[in-house]
Amino acid sequence: MTAPLAAPADLAIVATDLTRRFGNFTAVDHITFDVKAGEVFGFLGANGAGKTTAIKMLIGLLEPTSGEAKVAGLDLRTQTEEIRRRIGYMSQKFSLYEDLTVLENIALYGGIYGLTDRQIRERAAVMLETLGLSDDLVGRLPLGWKQKLAFSVALLHEPAIVFLDEPTGGVDPITRRQFWEMIYAAAARGTTVFVTTHYMDEAEYCDRISIMVDGRIATIGTPLELKQQWKVPSIDELFVRLARPS
Amino acid sequence: MISTLGAFMTKEVRHILRDRQTLTVLLLMPLIQVVLFGYALRSDVRDVRLAIVDPSPDYATLALRDRLQAARRFRIVATGRSMSDIEPLFRQGRADLAVSFEPQFAARLESREPARVLIAVDASDPNTGSTMQAYARAVITAYEQELGAKGAQPVRIAPEVRMRFNPTLESVNLFIPGLIALVLTLVSALMTAISLSREKERGTLEILLVSPLRPWQIIVGKVFPYLGLAFANVLTALVAAWLVFNVPFRGSVTLLLVESILYSMVSLAIGVLVASLTPSQRVAMLVALLATMLPSTLLSGMVFPLASMPKVLQVLSNIVPARWFIVIARGIMLKGVGLEHLWKETLVLIGMTLFFMMAAVRSFKARVA
Numbered sequence: 001m002t003a004p005l006a007a008p009a010d011l012a013i014v015a016t017d018l019t020r021r022f023g024n025f026t027a028v029d030h031i032t033f034d035v036k037a038g039e040v041f042g043f044l045g046a047n048g049a050g051k052t053t054a055i056k057m058l059i060g061l062l063e064p065t066s067g068e069a070k071v072a073g074l075d076l077r078t079q080t081e082e083i084r085r086r087i088g089y090m091s092q093k094f095s096l097y098e099d100l101t102v103l104e105n106i107a108l109y110g111g112i113y114g115l116t117d118r119q120i121r122e123r124a125a126v127m128l129e130t131l132g133l134s135d136d137l138v139g140r141l142p143l144g145w146k147q148k149l150a151f152s153v154a155l156l157h158e159p160a161i162v163f164l165d166e167p168t169g170g171v172d173p174i175t176r177r178q179f180w181e182m183i184y185a186a187a188a189r190g191t192t193v194f195v196t197t198h199y200m201d202e203a204e205y206c207d208r209i210s211i212m213v214d215g216r217i218a219t220i221g222t223p224l225e226l227k228q229q230w231k232v233p234s235i236d237e238l239f240v241r242l243a244r245p246s
Numbered sequence: 247m248i249s250t251l252g253a254f255m256t257k258e259v260r261h262i263l264r265d266r267q268t269l270t271v272l273l274l275m276p277l278i279q280v281v282l283f284g285y286a287l288r289s290d291v292r293d294v295r296l297a298i299v300d301p302s303p304d305y306a307t308l309a310l311r312d313r314l315q316a317a318r319r320f321r322i323v324a325t326g327r328s329m330s331d332i333e334p335l336f337r338q339g340r341a342d343l344a345v346s347f348e349p350q351f352a353a354r355l356e357s358r359e360p361a362r363v364l365i366a367v368d369a370s371d372p373n374t375g376s377t378m379q380a381y382a383r384a385v386i387t388a389y390e391q392e393l394g395a396k397g398a399q400p401v402r403i404a405p406e407v408r409m410r411f412n413p414t415l416e417s418v419n420l421f422i423p424g425l426i427a428l429v430l431t432l433v434s435a436l437m438t439a440i441s442l443s444r445e446k447e448r449g450t451l452e453i454l455l456v457s458p459l460r461p462w463q464i465i466v467g468k469v470f471p472y473l474g475l476a477f478a479n480v481l482t483a484l485v486a487a488w489l490v491f492n493v494p495f496r497g498s499v500t501l502l503l504v505e506s507i508l509y510s511m512v513s514l515a516i517g518v519l520v521a522s523l524t525p526s527q528r529v530a531m532l533v534a535l536l537a538t539m540l541p542s543t544l545l546s547g548m549v550f551p552l553a554s555m556p557k558v559l560q561v562l563s564n565i566v567p568a569r570w571f572i573v574i575a576r577g578i579m580l581k582g583v584g585l586e587h588l589w590k591e592t593l594v595l596i597g598m599t600l601f602f603m604m605a606a607v608r609s610f611k612a613r614v615a
Contacts, residue, residue, distance in 0.1 A: 059456050081458065089456040093449030099264045100257065111253020112457045 011070070012037045012161050012192035013058065018067035020053050027053040029215035030067065035208075037160075040183060040193045042203045044235075045212030046243040051196050052092075052165065054212070058194070059089050059163055072160040085113065088154035088162040092169060096150050098139030102128065105138055106153060113157035127152050144175030148182060155186055162186065164195040168202065180205055200236035209235065211242050218242045250459055254467035261441065262471060269475075272437065276429040276479045280486040283425050293553065294378050297324040297332040299346035299364075306352035306361070306393075313385050314345065320381070329366075336410060338587050339577070342368050343378045345386075355393070360404040369409035370580045371420050374551045379407050411580045419494065422487040423575030424548025426480065427568040430506060431513040431538040433479050436531065437472050438517030443530035446521065461610040465603060469514040476510035477503075496582030502575065505588075508595050509571040513538060515602035516567075522609045542568035570594045 013035040020028040028050045035041040045051040056062040058071055060080045069076040072086040096105045103124055110120035128135070131148055138146065147167060154162055164183075168176045180202065187193050187207075195206070203209050203223065210220040219226060219242065223235055232238045262269060296314060300307050314320050323341055326332045335341040346364040348354070354361040365382045369375030383405055390403045445451040454464055480503060487493040495502075517534055524530040543549060545559060546568035552560055563569045570591040577583045585592065 061452065061455060084456060084458045087456070089453060091449050091452050093452075095449045095453045097257065097261070097450060098448075100260055104257070104260055108253050108257040109457070111256070112250050112454070112459050114250060114458070 010037050011035065011073075012039075013041075013069065013071055013194065015054075015058070015069040016067055018054070018057060018069050019065050020050075020057055020062060021065045026215050028057065028064075031212070031215075031217050033210055033217055033220055035161075035192060035194060037192055038187060038190050039207040040187050040195065040205070042206030042209035043194060043196045043212070044200075044203055044209055044239060045196075046239075049212040049243070050215040051212055055163055055165055055194075055196065059087060060084060085157070086160045088157065088159035090150050090154040090162070090164045090167050092166045094143075094146055094150060096138050096146065096153060099137065101135050101137050102133055102141075102149065103135045105149075106156065109153050109156055115157060123156060127156075144171045144178075147171055147175070148179060151179065151182055155191065159191065161192040161194060164193065166196055166198065168197065168199065176202070200234065200239055203235045203239075211239060213242050251463045251467055254454075254459060254463060255471050258441070258467060258471035259474075262475060272433055272475060273478055273482065275433055276426075276483040277486050279429050280422070280425055280483050281490055283421065283428075294320050294381065295323045295340065295342045296320045296382075297326065297335055297341040297344040298322055299326050299329050299332060299344060301327050301347070301349045302351070304350075304352035306355055307347045310345075310347070310363075310386065310389050313389055314382070317381065317385050329364075336366070336368060337581060337583055339368070339573075339581075342374075343382060345382055355401045355403070358401065360402040362404045362406060364406050364408060366408045366410055368411060370411040370576050371547075371551055372409075373420075374553060375409055379409075383407070419491075419580055420576070421548065422483075422491065422493045423579055424543075424546060424568070424572050426483045426487070426506065426575060427509065427546060427548065427571045428539065428542045429483055430476060430479060430510050430571075431516075431542045431568060432535070434472065434476050434510045434513035435517035435520065435534045435538045437475065438468050438514045439521045439524075439530045439534035440517075440527060441472075442468055442518055442521035443524060443527040447527050462603075462607045465515075465518050465606050465610065468518055469511060469603070472514050473507060473510060476514070477507060480506040480510070493579060495579055497578035498584060501585060502578045505571065505574050505578070505592065505595070508592070508599065509567060509574075511599045512567045512595055512602060515599055515606055519602055519606040519609060522606055541566040545569065546572050548572055567595060567598050570598075 011034045015034070016032050017030045018028060018032070019026065019030050031054060043051055043054070053062065057064050058069060058076070060076070060083060064076070071083050074083045074086070076083065097108070100108070106124045106127065107120055110123070115123070131145070131152060133145065133149065138149065141149065151164070151167060168179050171179070176199070183193050183195065197203060206223065208220065208222050209226065210217045212218065219230070221229065226235065226238060227233070230238050230241070232241065298311055300311070315322055324332055324335055329344070329346055332341060332344050336344065344366040346366065348362045351361050363386060365379050367375045367379045386403055386405055390401060393401045445454070484502070488495065516538065520534045520537060521530045524533050545563045545566045547563070548568065552563055552569070555563070574588050574591045577588050
């Protein structure tokens with residue numbers, strides 16, 4: 001189903017037997033998968049299946065108990081610093097500063113990622129223009145705008161890979177649609193998008209998806225492949241079948 | 247590296263300036279506390295370090311010296327010929343009490359003239375000071391009666407007491423340095439504890455940890471912007487102490503400010519440590535309050551003299567930053583001494599700052615790993 005001998009340069013993420021235990025509990029159990037550069041990869045799973053733990057390992061917030069991974073071609077264990085400069089992250093929680101204005105938030109993250117003042121000014125102007133925002137306090141923006149802004153800020157330093165952990169939780173369908181347009185636009189510019197979601201219609205928008213069950217990857221492939229392979233009409237049905245084994 | 251940290255600090259400064267209500271409360275707190283505590287706080291000493299001045303030793307002075315030495319409260323740390331011999335000990339805080347006999351002490355007793363003895367006390371802590379001088383007087387009076395009982399005619403020893411450093415025995419002079427310590431710890435530790443645990447709760451800390459920002463940069467970036475606020479607090483507390491209570495400033499104001507800033511840094515670092523160890527903003531606030539307020543009031547020598555505490559508490563008090571700062575502040579304000587006598591305490595505070603900062607970075611990394 002995937003090219004058997006893809007050159008590493010084409011792979012944004014390569015995880016091999018990645019495992020994380022908390023005491024006796026194995027949250028992530030020897031997962032092996034890869035994500036191609038420039039694709040939109042949907043990382044699905046029920047609550048508690050181990051998605052968040054897996055993401056936290058990939059972005060360097062949690063150390064793996066065992067296993068290996070390469071992120072943006074860099075070793076997860078030894079090149080964490082370099083990885084941090086090349087990835088963007090948007091968490092489940094809204095994570096911009098509400099008491100700062102849009103531009104102040106942009107200046108902060110631009111500064112942290114080492115952009116020059118000029119780069120920050122230029123990219124901020126483009127961002128405000130694209131999103132149709134003015135420089136208000138972030139706390140005054142409606143949730144949908146906040147999420148779009150957070151995504152844009154996660155892309156500010158032009159990362160090779162952006163990790164989105166349930167980015168569309170709690171936003172209305174129209175904003176969700178706009179959000180996915182932004183995801184496609186980012187992918188079109190060459191950014192690899194690694195996204196978790198609970199919305200199965202969103203899973204259908206992904207280039208490839210994996211479904212995690214009890215810390216393992218139960219299945220992986222393009223939405224079309226998976227539907228044919230498991231003989232189901234929709235990813236929704238496949239998800240329910242895998243997540244609740246009879 | 248620099249621009250990264252700079253961007254982070256800029257953001258912290260913006261947080262501080264944007265929240266006007268909190269800023270007002272933080273700025274007014276020292277003023278209110280100093281005034282309230284200053285008015286509200288108006289109030290068995292062992293191991294008193296005694297210095298003896300005996301210009302012409304004779305049987306009477308030696309007998310009195312024996313009796314002072316025998317009294318279990320006193321420990322003679324020096325004996326000199328003149329007051330100027332022991333003056334440095336006082337300034338350095340190595341003697342608490344001096345008993346000075348006048349020349350020809352025994353001869354005066356024999357000729358039935360009043361034999362004078364001067365009792366000088368370090369009264370920068372007025373309670374301890376007056377207790378110590380009372381002990382000395384008791385020993386002298388006992389000897390006087392003993393001599394009187396032996397001889398046919400009564401003898402007279404005339405003790406004269408001098409309260410050094412705090413002649414009017416104003417307890418407020420004693421409390422103000424402690425109060426400054428308390429206010430600084432409270433405000434500083436609370437500020438960073440709240441600000442960091444807020445980031446934890448809102449999820450912004452996670453974003454920072456994924457970014458190239460290093461844990462030490464987050465901690466330094468949290469501590470330094472608040473130093474400005476702490477500095478304003480120090481100034482308010484000092485000006486209030488001076489204007490409202492006429493607390494003297496015998497030493498260098500600059501040195502006092504520098505030491506106060508150093509002490510604030512310890513407290514700010516403690517706040518960061520508390521925030522990184524506690525699960526929520528609420529818990530962080532409570533822990534920061536308890537961890538700073540109780541030791542700073544009870545174990546610092548601010549209210550209760552350390553000298554009269556059980557040994558265990560005396561040892562324990564060494565880890566309370568306020569204990570060291572109070573020695574420094576009292577030294578500068580009341581005694582007018584400089585860094586040459588306070589370098590030890592200053593080094594302790596520097597060490598504590600580094601320790602708490604590193605502990606905070608470590609516990610931070612532990613959370614991440």
